[in-house]
Amino acid sequence: MRDMLHEGRKGSTAVRLIHMLVLSLSASGVVLGFAAGFALAIQMNPETADRYVLNLGSLGEWASAIASAAAVLTALWLAWKQRRDSEEKILLKQYSTRDGYWLSLVSSGGRTATVLEVFLTSKRGEQTIALSRPPLVQSGDLPRQMQYGDTYTITADASEYGRIATEWAQAHPGSSIPLLYVVVVTSLGSFEQEINPDFCQSLRTALEGRSG
Template sequence: MKWKIALIVTVVLGFPIAFTAGVVLSLDIAADNNPAETLRTLAGSVGDWVSGLGSLAAAAVAVYLADNQRRNNVPKIDVDQYYSESGLVIDLTSCGEKDAVVRGVYIRDTVKKKQILISRPPFVDPKDIPRRFGYGDVQRITLPRTMFIGIQRDLVAEFSETDFSNLTLVVGTSTYEFREPLNAEFVAVIRKSLYPTM
């Protein structure tokens, strides 16, 4: 990306510098021969150059705006996690200009590249996820404390280990994944229930 910016800056600054150098050189040479004709030619030439630079600037702005719109026209999901004595609450809020089709919510081990699905019964009604989220739509997933042991068993069975230090909360959409570190208090509680002396 940096090389694109450098190229654009070089082109945009290069044309005015080349134009100025050309005008100075041509005035120096032409003014000696016929000063009146030089002024008439210069006036028309400056107009052509200004018009050309204006067109170039308009094209550069159009390319920039199209690229900016392409980047902003993607689904965006804001993921918030709240831990309390009663459980872990995960709020998904669609905040992008484009609708997001949420496929599922997972707890993933980033080292082993394995995951478990948590957007399933009894945590989420099957009609809630997968679904399309419009701007401002919110979905709440509640993992009650009474279900922590079941989640812990699923994690141990899937990851074949009891070190939960690499867990990430992943929201998968049809075009992108949104990742957040899993709530540290939640991880500490499920780890502590494996090792009560910790």
């Protein structure tokens, strides 16, 4: 779930359904064409029928079976699509400049998302640095329920870089700041993404400045 900036899933459900039906009908057409050609060949050479036809049934039975299979596949796909769309989903958008760092949480799922906490961590989960606490967020902002389309932004002024870097250094004496991930924890799961590289570099610079 790291790459949550991709918003391509906003495509029309109707377009996807039509695409699925076209694929199903195309596959059905291929099979029906094969069956029709096979039946025609048998009619033209009835003496070979006992060699190739054991109990293939009529062309209508084949068409009915193919249509039933296509209907089942379409129903399964629609059920999977509906279940996926009913899940909570949080998109993470990050911006970093000399003046600060902004992390925007955007609710894009079909279910209301309840955001519990936000923190930074390394890939190995060695240490967490809370971002969901004052002064980065207002007291009482979290937990926070987010409907579809709601946006909530956490802001870290450049003056906070030193505190965040020092907090990491205290937990890992003598080590530099590795590649970090921002993690958003909700009531039903979590979403993570690599932190903005400029923000990561700013934390490293702040740590070097305090060490020097």
